[in-house]
Amino acid sequence: MPYLGFSAKNDITINATSDLELTSDNTTIKFGADDDVTITHDPDDGLIFKSIATADDNPFLLTIQTGETDLAANDVIGKIQFQAPDEGEGTDANLVSAAIQAVAEGDFSSSSNATSLQFMTGSSEVATTKMTILSSGNVGIGANSPTVLLDLESANPIIRLTDSDASGTPECQVSGAGGDLILDADRDNEKSSSLISFKVDGTERMRIDSSGHLLVGTTDN
Numbered sequence: 001m002p003y004l005g006f007s008a009k010n011d012i013t014i015n016a017t018s019d020l021e022l023t024s025d026n027t028t029i030k031f032g033a034d035d036d037v038t039i040t041h042d043p044d045d046g047l048i049f050k051s052i053a054t055a056d057d058n059p060f061l062l063t064i065q066t067g068e069t070d071l072a073a074n075d076v077i078g079k080i081q082f083q084a085p086d087e088g089e090g091t092d093a094n095l096v097s098a099a100i101q102a103v104a105e106g107d108f109s110s111s112s113n114a115t116s117l118q119f120m121t122g123s124s125e126v127a128t129t130k131m132t133i134l135s136s137g138n139v140g141i142g143a144n145s146p147t148v149l150l151d152l153e154s155a156n157p158i159i160r161l162t163d164s165d166a167s168g169t170p171e172c173q174v175s176g177a178g179g180d181l182i183l184d185a186d187r188d189n190e191k192s193s194s195l196i197s198f199k200v201d202g203t204e205r206m207r208i209d210s211s212g213h214l215l216v217g218t219t220d221n
Contacts, residue, residue, distance in 0.1 A: 064102075071108040077115060078102050081127075097122040105135055118144075160187075186210075 014020070022029075022041065031037040037060075040048040051060040064078035071077065079101035087093040098121050105114040114135040120127040132140045140146030143153035152159070160173040171187045186194035193210040206216045213221045 071104045073104060073106045075104045076101050077104060092122075092124050095122060095126045097127055099127045 024041075025043040026041055028038050028040040031039075036052050038048075038050050038052065040050065042048050049060050049062065051058060064080075066077050068075065068077075079099055081096045082098040083094070083096045085094050101118050101120065103116045103118055105116055106112065116135060117133045118129045119131040120129050122128070129144055130142065132144050132146065134140075134146060138146040138149055138151065140151045140153065142157070143151040156175060156177045158173055158175040160171055162171045172183075172185045173187050175182045175184065183196055185196050195210060196208045197204050198206040204219060206214070207219060208214055209221065211221070215221055
């Protein structure tokens with residue numbers, strides 16, 4: 001049976017030996033001498049975390065800490081997981097479907113806390129790492145150890161540029177496979193003409209037009 005233990009005047013220690021239930025909607029738990037941080041029940045949805053500080057640069061701060069005293073390479077420092085354990089289809093549907101975790105890149109020391117952020121998603125599997133940001137700032141998509149600022153790794157890596165104009169302005173893309181680099185303007189052939197333009201200091205210096213002409217220092221063929 002749950003019970004309350006009073007340790008001192010104005011100091012209450014709650015020791016629950018079973019569930020602790022707050023039965024009213026919109027219930028708030030308040031922290032601090034002036035109730036400056038609150039956790040409020042959002043009925044049927046979740047929890048609302050709030051700092052009531054009104055001064056500039058006073059965001060709500062949530063710190064995830066580990067109690068480990070000797071962090072080594074590949075140790076997970078903290079992790080947020082997303083899951084649907086009650087999904088009726090079962091099996092894969094109940095696995096962790098996405099996660100974000102912070103991982104030590106090497107032994108922590110007085111002069112190093114190098115850490116990577118890994119973004120994980122699942123596809124008929126427990127979520128696995130699909131994108132990594134290293135402590136250096138290098139970003140890897142499909143590459144867990146990116147050695148350059150942006151590293152794309154797949155059987156057919158593609159960067160696609162699509163105009164958001166609903167009229168159907170054509171897409172362009174950069175792709176590479178087998179050592180080839182392809183710049184593709186008007187990928188879906190939706191325009192009567194298109195071009196690939198090379199600019200320096202904001203001025204076009206070279207272009208390849210839709211007829212295959214290579215123009216250097218001019219836009220007139």
